[in-house]
Amino acid sequence: MFTIQKVSALEILDSRGRPTVKATCVFQDGTTASASVPSGASTGAAEAIELRDGDPKRYQGLGCRKAVANINRDINAALAGRTVKAQEEVDAVTRELDGTANKSRLGANAHLAVSLAFARACAQARRVPLYQHFADMMGQPLRTLPRPTINLFSGGKHAGELCPLQDVLVVPVSATTIDQSLADTFAVYQSAAKLIAKKYHMRPLSADEGGLAPIFPDPEAMFADAVEAIEQAGLRPGHDVALAVDVASSHFHTANGYQLGDRLLDSPTMIEELARWAKNYPLVSLEDGLSEEDWDHWPKLRETLSGQTRVVGDDLLCTNPERIRKAVELGAADTLLLKVNQIGSLSEAKDACLLARRAGWQVTISARSGETEDDWLADLAVGWAGDQIKVGSITQSERLSKYNRLLEIETATRLPLVTWPTPAPL
Ligand code: PGA
Ligand code: ZN
Numbered sequence: 001m002f003t004i005q006k007v008s009a010l011e012i013l014d015s016r017g018r019p020t021v022k023a024t025c026v027f028q029d030g031t032t033a034s035a036s037v038p039s040g041a042s043t044g045a046a047e048a049i050e051l052r053d054g055d056p057k058r059y060q061g062l063g064c065r066k067a068v069a070n071i072n073r074d075i076n077a078a079l080a081g082r083t084v085k086a087q088e089e090v091d092a093v094t095r096e097l098d099g100t101a102n103k104s105r106l107g108a109n110a111h112l113a114v115s116l117a118f119a120r121a122c123a124q125a126r127r128v129p130l131y132q133h134f135a136d137m138m139g140q141p142l143r144t145l146p147r148p149t150i151n152l153f154s155g156g157k158h159a160g161e162l163c164p165l166q167d168v169l170v171v172p173v174s175a176t177t178i179d180q181s182l183a184d185t186f187a188v189y190q191s192a193a194k195l196i197a198k199k200y201h202m203r204p205l206s207a208d209e210g211g212l213a214p215i216f217p218d219p220e221a222m223f224a225d226a227v228e229a230i231e232q233a234g235l236r237p238g239h240d241v242a243l244a245v246d247v248a249s250s251h252f253h254t255a256n257g258y259q260l261g262d263r264l265l266d267s268p269t270m271i272e273e274l275a276r277w278a279k280n281y282p283l284v285s286l287e288d289g290l291s292e293e294d295w296d297h298w299p300k301l302r303e304t305l306s307g308q309t310r311v312v313g314d315d316l317l318c319t320n321p322e323r324i325r326k327a328v329e330l331g332a333a334d335t336l337l338l339k340v341n342q343i344g345s346l347s348e349a350k351d352a353c354l355l356a357r358r359a360g361w362q363v364t365i366s367a368r369s370g371e372t373e374d375d376w377l378a379d380l381a382v383g384w385a386g387d388q389i390k391v392g393s394i395t396q397s398e399r400l401s402k403y404n405r406l407l408e409i410e411t412a413t414r415l416p417l418v419t420w421p422t423p424a425p426l
Contacts, residue, residue: 002122003028003083004090007114009071011064014039014370015398016208019064022372023071023113025121033124035116035376037109037341038368041208042157042166042248044292044315046323048344051107067107074106075114087137090118091345108344115345116376130376131409134383138350144418145178145410146365146381146389147171148403149244149285150185152192152229153222154211156248158369162215164260166248168222169390170230171284173420174240178410181417182403184233184241185394192229199225208369210393218261223281238282246287247274250315253291267297271304278309285364285388287312287337298332310335310362319343319352328359335362337390340380353384364388371398378405387418 009023022036039050051070053063078097084090094114098106123133135142149171155163170188175181192212196202200214207213216222223243230237237243249258249270258265265273267290274289286305290297292315302311313333317323319342327333336356340349356363365386367377381389389406392399409415 025117033120036372039370048108049104091347130379146386151211154207159207159213187233191232210395244285375405
């Protein structure tokens, strides 16, 4: 039992310099813990609503003072003095107080900040590490560490839309530890930076998540250059280091089809294109290959890539149990990209995770493109036994705080890295 004395919040800045919310939860016994929420740029249409102030004179309307005030006033009034047993109770109180399906009244940023701060306070009060508390919340023992999927090249909304594909990521598949995964990735990142300087005559400018972002002549060049960088690092493409891609295709999908560079493709042709990439490059995971509303074609995409490349739903699913249920019924994907701020509370994200697991799917626990230095995501990925973790590149402190936390957890627990190859998709 935990008796909440007070919840409060303040506006802080994220890795893009935009406002976000940091909440603090204080228990009657003096336990005090804080947590900060991230924010996306290539957001799914079905995400819970981040409350922004809309005042054009301040942070171009992106201020979070209203969300902060909602925590300090309404949410604090509803929670202060309450004794609760579990996370679900706190999340239910804020959900009922909000009264909207998409959390637009109080703001998903307000909800999640409180949800996370409460979880961290519980871990502290129980004197267990946060990852252990998350595992207990899920009712499962600690099993494995997630395999990192690390941003190498960026495009799309994270890099001025110079290239349509959002991320090409490296997956260190022969690594057996987090430590080795990061060392292998560093080698590839360094050789990629050199390659880019030579090929595109540019300094290694990096995008929102720290990926390298030259002007690639076409989407396929991102894969070809990534393979070359792996080879130049002395590693074997597909054997030591494989590739993943976040196509984020909702963001170049129009009423007329997929605007892939200078080509306009209908859905069946887009699937053929994706299948060709999967055949020609060591692509083990493909996220949002089709748009978030192209439900009719997702099952075909999954069938086409089955046994070869994981079909990951991000914008398609929005960590939303209803959308996941629909995708399971249709056979539209085989991997959930889980971002807790898409749904706005730990309890609902847990339901989303369990639905995916029960369907035999894998789960990738993911950061957002706008992050903070808070490292709870690493604990969540371990506690909820994520198959993969997606944080961005191995540059920039808001990304490294998560990788460094994984290193700490690895040292403290000696848990094994999740095995590779992971079981084939259904
Ligand atoms: P976002 O991007 O945080 O800007 O939505 C991350 C992703 O699409 O996976
Ligand atoms: Zn995505």
